[in-house]
Amino acid sequence: MNRTARLYALVEELRAAAPRPATVAVLAKRFEVSSRTVQRDLQTLMETGVPVRVTPGRGGGWSIDPAMTLPPIHFTADEASALTAALATAGTSTPYADAARTAAQKIAASMTGPASAAARELAARIVALPARGDSQVRTAVEQALAHTSVLRLTYTDAAGHESDRAVEPAGLLTADGRWYLIAWCRTRRAGRGFRLDRITAAAPTGERSQPHNLAELLLGSAAAGAARPTALAALTTGP
Structure with missing residues (x-):
C-alpha cells in the first residue's frame, strides 16, 4: 500500500472506530508498518487539516470526528488529471494558494485506483517557475x-x-x-x-x-x- 492510500485508509480506520480512540500500536499492526510510520502519517493528517486528535494517558489514542472527513471520492482518471493540472496553477501569488494545497492533499488521500495513479503520474510531469508575489x-x-x-x-x-x-x-x-x-x-x-x-x-x-x-x-x-x-x-x- 502506497502512502497516499494508507493516509486515506487511516482516516477510514479512525472513522470506523469513532468515537473510540485507536492506539498507534494497533494501527501499525493493522497496516503492517512501524509505529514511527503511523505516527508520522497521523501528524501529516493533522497538519493538512484532517480533524484527528490524540488523547494521552491510559485508554487514550488517536480519534477523529466522523462528521468532518471526506467520504470516498470516485473520480475518473481524466477528472483526477484535470484537478491536478488546475491545482498546479495555484502558485505563491494566487489567492488562497495555501488552502488549495491542503485541499489537494485531502483530495489525494481520498482517491484510489486509476484516478489516484493518473493524478500522481501527471503531477510528476508538471513543473513551474517560482512566481513573484508577496x-x-x-x-x-x-x-x-x-x-x-x-x-x-x-x-x-x-x-x-x-x-x-x-x-x-x-x-x-x-x-x-x-x-x-x-x-x-x-x-x-x-x-x-x-x-x-x-x-x-x-x-x-x-x-x-x-x-x-x-x-x-x-x-x-x-x-x-x-x-x-x-x-x-x-x-x-x-x-
Whole structure:
C-alpha cells in the first residue's frame, strides 16, 4: 500500500472506530508498518487539516470526528488529471494558494485506483517557475475578503506611480493569468481594480466595510463583461 492510500485508509480506520480512540500500536499492526510510520502519517493528517486528535494517558489514542472527513471520492482518471493540472496553477501569488494545497492533499488521500495513479503520474510531469508575489499581501487580501473589512494598501500603477489607498474589497477578477482585487476605492470614490502583483503592501484596518456588488463595480470598465468561471457554477448555485 502506497502512502497516499494508507493516509486515506487511516482516516477510514479512525472513522470506523469513532468515537473510540485507536492506539498507534494497533494501527501499525493493522497496516503492517512501524509505529514511527503511523505516527508520522497521523501528524501529516493533522497538519493538512484532517480533524484527528490524540488523547494521552491510559485508554487514550488517536480519534477523529466522523462528521468532518471526506467520504470516498470516485473520480475518473481524466477528472483526477484535470484537478491536478488546475491545482498546479495555484502558485505563491494566487489567492488562497495555501488552502488549495491542503485541499489537494485531502483530495489525494481520498482517491484510489486509476484516478489516484493518473493524478500522481501527471503531477510528476508538471513543473513551474517560482512566481513573484508577496505572501503577506495575499494573506491580507484573503482576510479582508473573508471578513468584509477595509484594507489599506500601497499600490504602484502601470506608469510606476505609487499611492496609498483605503479600499473596500468586493471580489477577485482573474484575466490573462493575472489576479486583480476589485474594490471600492475611498480615494477615488469609485470602483477600481488593483493587480495583486502591483500591491506592494497591504494591511487590514479592522474596520468593517460596506457591501458592494462586484458586477456593478465592473460596469464601464474593460472587465464589464466578466463572467463567473464555469467550474464555480456548481458552488454558487447550490444543490
